[in-house]
Amino acid sequence: GYVCAIRAAQLGFRTACVEKRGTLGGTCLNVGCIPSKALLQSSHHYHMAAHEFANHGIKVDGLSVDLAAMMARKDKVVSGLTKGIEGLFKKNKVTYVVGAATLAGNGQVVVGDKTLSAKHIILATGSEVTPLPGVTIDEKRVVSSTGALALPEVPKHLVVIGAGVIGLELGSVYKRLGAQVTVVEFLDKALPFFDGEVSKQSQRLLEKQGLKFKLSTKVTGAQVGESGVTLTMEAVNGGAAETMEADYVLVAIGRRPYTEGLGLEAAGVALSPRGFVTIDGHFQTSAPGIYAIGDVVGGAMLAHKAEEEGVAIAEILAGQAGHVNYDAIPSVVYTWPEIAAVGLTEEAAKAKGLTVKVGKFPFMANSRARANEDSDGFVKLIADARTDEVLGCHIIGPAAGDLIAEVVLGMEYKAAAEDIARWRADWAEFMKQERVMFDRKSKNGPKPTNLRALVAEATLKNDGSVSLVLDWSTDYMSPQALVLAVNAPITPLAAHLLK
């Protein structure tokens, strides 16, 4: 919503954004992605210090966790960012209205005792936690992701219901901090919506870190006592009921659209049978002048997908060609190793009747991963066997969330698998040559570090080689130009672009 409001204001609309939380940024910033990532980073540092530093020859004595300090840092990250959005609203002249909005028909929105009138109304109310019958969330012992981001202590035994993104991320946080963590999942695998091989490998690697998985199991009830919770559960395909004790339970079985109190019915905004606001290809709801974006319309429940939609609708309303490419929206699970995906899984591509070829490469065979002591996982690329077009990429491994960006960019430009492979090879080749020249220059001087190079110019020569002009610099040297000939073959597409 805030991204949409800012874009609309930038495009010349007089814009107001109504928010009842009292802080901007929605679920992602306040009680979702950002606080999770803050805790994932802190707990990762602790895990590294406790278990990995020794491998690198670093000794740590007297290591301990100060959970209150960890939580305070997370809160500071969140408050800094929400205030940043308030600043962006001011800068872009978006009016921030604090309160709960109800649609009143005829382009009117009621917020407390105020009524706003608008030509265009955009709903971006997001989603809320899906409740689990028999398991009441009290945000104390039985928590949703919101409560799990602010536990007062590291649990002795945390039971997570749902082996999806939230379950594995927050389960990882508390496992790293010393909790015993059991993940109970209804289906027969963790991360069931990810590529099959990735899902299997993620479970294996998390089990290696100590998480326990109880698959094909449904939780039927939770009894909260003084110091913990007794869960009852049974196998999905029948079997005797069993109980499990936990001091905290995290319910993470998905999210559902949030439309409570919006007055949709009176305004004539139709919902799907599952409660999502229905829209056409241009975000238009069934009520003229009312549009909807983000989790409330369904699709991938990801903040960056919602932001794309927010920008697109603002541009469409301004008469521009706003567009979202739903085939190239990445998703990242911030466990360690990270898991990242874009496009079709192998299973989905085959189910669509496409003939695919699959390339897979393990991090075990990658020198940098080995040097970093981070060699678990693989990259899996799915391409159309007929056209070589990249259809999807699935990575489990170090920095997967960063690596996927290159494939997303490739997919935006309809890259072939060969384009991606050659780009890599050419880059490596060029870096090798560059290195030789570099070392020669630095023979008698201090050893330069942190080489940065930008291609300023590229020219295709008649003999098929490429001449590059690089702007390069290091910590010790100011920017300089370097002309370099690269003789590696290039793809027909690259040759065409260079011409």
Ligand code: NAD
């Ligand atoms: P999810 O859909 O990722 O996972 C829910 C899991 O719960 C699934 O594995 C499902 O099979 C299981 N489940 C459903 N009902 C169950 C039951 N009764 N008993 C046991 N298991 C059950 O949902 P989530 O983890 O709650 O996350 C919610 C949304 O937030 C997702 O759409 C997710 O993509 C998004 N999110 C994204 C990120 C990220 O991008 N890094 C992080 C957190 C959340």
